[in-house]
Amino acid sequence: MIKIFTLMFLILTSLSVQTVNANPIQWKESEGGNNHFYEYIANDGTISWQDAKLVAESQTLLGVSGHLATFTSLAENNWFAENIMLEQKIAFFGGIYDQTQSVWSWVTGETWDFTHWHSPEPNDIGSGLELYTVLYTRDGTPDLGEWYDVYIGYTVTDYIIEYDVLNEIVPIPEPMTAILLGSGIIYLIRKKDKIFL
Secondary structure (H helix, E strand, C coil): HHHHHHHHHHHHHHHHHHCCCCCCEEHHHHHHHCCCCEEEEEEEEEEHHHHHHHHHHCCCCCCCCEHHHHHHHHHHHHHHHHCCCCCCCEEEEEEEEEEEEEEEEEECCCCCCCEEEEECCCCCCCCCEEEEEEEEEECCCCCCCCCEEEECCCEEEEEEEEEECCCCCCCCCCCEEEEEEHHHHHHHHHHHHHCCC
């Protein structure tokens, strides 16, 4: 009888255990999102915006190429800042200043019609060549998820990759969970006469 309870405990435990993967995280359409995945990369060393862009574009997820994240709405910006950047952080994302046209643009070519600059940004302080963007969070302050422009050569340890996946992904149980569940059911069927005696 103890073996049966042990087996049932293992089966039930395996159903509730999930693999936790901190990165990447999907902003699901069913939660008001766009189904894109966002991956927060924290390096041991520093990286420039240009190098972060190259690394982001070399990554793939579910067959979709990555890019530095583009925050095209307040909802998207706030969701990311509140759900992924939970502590004080500075990270590159995909805004770039086009000097030839004197406009800000996204690395993806999406329309630049939303901004979330920290006042008085963008300000080109110092070198006059502040061409790149960082997202800055300080938990509990008004500038949670606000943007800053930074100069060429500026380095940080973190950057944000976005994968433009179009469909909401439903998690699939680990193979081990299915194997344990199936084994438990087969065992119970074979032993049902002994269980109910």
